[in-house]
Amino acid sequence: MSSRWTWRLVALPGVAWLSVFFLVSFYAVVSVALGNQDTLSQPVPFWNPLDWNVGYLGSVLSNIWHGGQFLTVFVRTVAFVALALGLSLLIGYPVAYFAARHAGKWRGLVLLGLILPFWINYLMRMLAWINLLSADGWGTRVLHDLGIERVFLALGLLSSRGGWLDGQSSTVVLALVYGYIPFLILPLYAALDRIDERQIEAARDLGASRFSAFRRVTLPLSVPGILAGTVLVALPMFGDYYTPDLVSASTSTNMIGNQIDQFTRQGSEKVSGAVLTLLLALVLLGLMFYYLRTTRRAGAEAAE
């Protein structure tokens, strides 16, 4: 098997598949976004870059520039994702830290608990909360009895008693946390697990308190893991539409994914939908490259 072309030939079917169904399909988004639509408002893609029509892109950009509906949705998406990521880190970091450093003989069981949600259908996990948070659900009752409902009402995070599923932004953010946190905890766990314990012991031997050893050794060493995990979870969150659909079902909590979904799959504004998809992909491209680069570097270091 020495010929350099043999192995390229072995790779060829997979490369061809990805070229057609990933690269060409993405080019279809570009061609539709920079194309036109016919009288039945079906998209007419312009495949030749020389023909590209920036009219639809221009009107979406001008809507954003002038503070229109798309800007509102875009800002809301960023706010929801940022809040959900912040809460996920607050909950996830201590849990990952415990699992990596202190779980001891319970480590296997704790890991099983952390991995299990990974393999439960996301929509089933949302269905579970819809059952719990419906007007007469067990969760609604518990939140009422514990006084949490009253706190949320007082803070303006809930607009009516028992109305958790009636278009509440707070419910959407909490559902995003619940949905994506397992995907954040595992990279955090891996990063904390990789830290050489001797470095922390050295800090303690040199007189650092437990807390300052954590703050000045463990935390800085886990920053790459925090960033990689956060990016890994941020990417699908930015493209989410089903979580707001399921736990809110109101346009007042529309994220960018909902707008795209309503334009492309459900509706007949596929050109504007393609423009929004293109803009979303361009905004996220930097994050994708960042993640791929850091994981490749980590992989190269592990292989050494």
Added chain:
Amino acid sequence: MSWLRNPWGRPRVLGLMTVLYILWSVTPVAIAILFAFNNGRSRTTWQGFSFKWFTGSVGSVFHDPALQGALKHTLLLAAICVALATPLGVSLALGLQRWRGRGGGTVNTLMLFPLVTPEIVMGVALLLLFLRVFPGIGLGTEAQVIGQVTFTLSYVVVMVRARLVSIGREYEEAAADLGAPPRDQLFRVLLPLLAPAIIASAAITFALSIDDFVVTQYLSSDASTTTVSMLLYSSARGAPTPALNAIATVALLITLATLALAFLVYRRFAGGRDATAVAALEV
């Protein structure tokens, strides 16, 4: 009570947080499974234990045509997806690992991109592809299979390549030194060594296909191409019966059984360390 004076010194607070977190993440699903066995129409009030939403004669998973159709279509897609993605992924992994010269890095990046692309971007892209470039294929089962293979392929490649790295080249070189022709090096040495990774990646592809929602929804055509995930999405906010919980439970059991089987096979043939990595799917 030393931990009161220095709560961060002992891990008790962290331990409590971890226990609460795991309870919070698992209990809602456990309650949803419990209500699949409710002897009544409510998904919020317990009315006694029953199998009627699984096997009953009216509106149960095994007798309601819509539920049964969704379950069958989900399994059909998963089976075809495994049959296509596994060989494609294994050969791409082998080719990439032994790629010499230019182009390898570009192909590698192309292969990794589906793993980080938000699913809605892939969904819209494939929808437009099948509407405008391949109207002959159109939307429906074929498109759903193609969409699922496109994003599961990368998982197969990543897992098989990890195994290739841990095997090293010694076995092949030994076979070559002993005079084995290239074909025997591949089929009688390398592929048997890769078998655990191939089986594990097939199982993970199966599970990913069953749990997939966005791409499958975007490429669906009519009611006959509805999957369990799509059914959960479309009926969860309506007035469904516990049969919805029941069908979700059946799909969950199939997923977990497949993965548990793959984990055991992998641990048996490839050792514990790699098996944990597969379970955690550190991509």
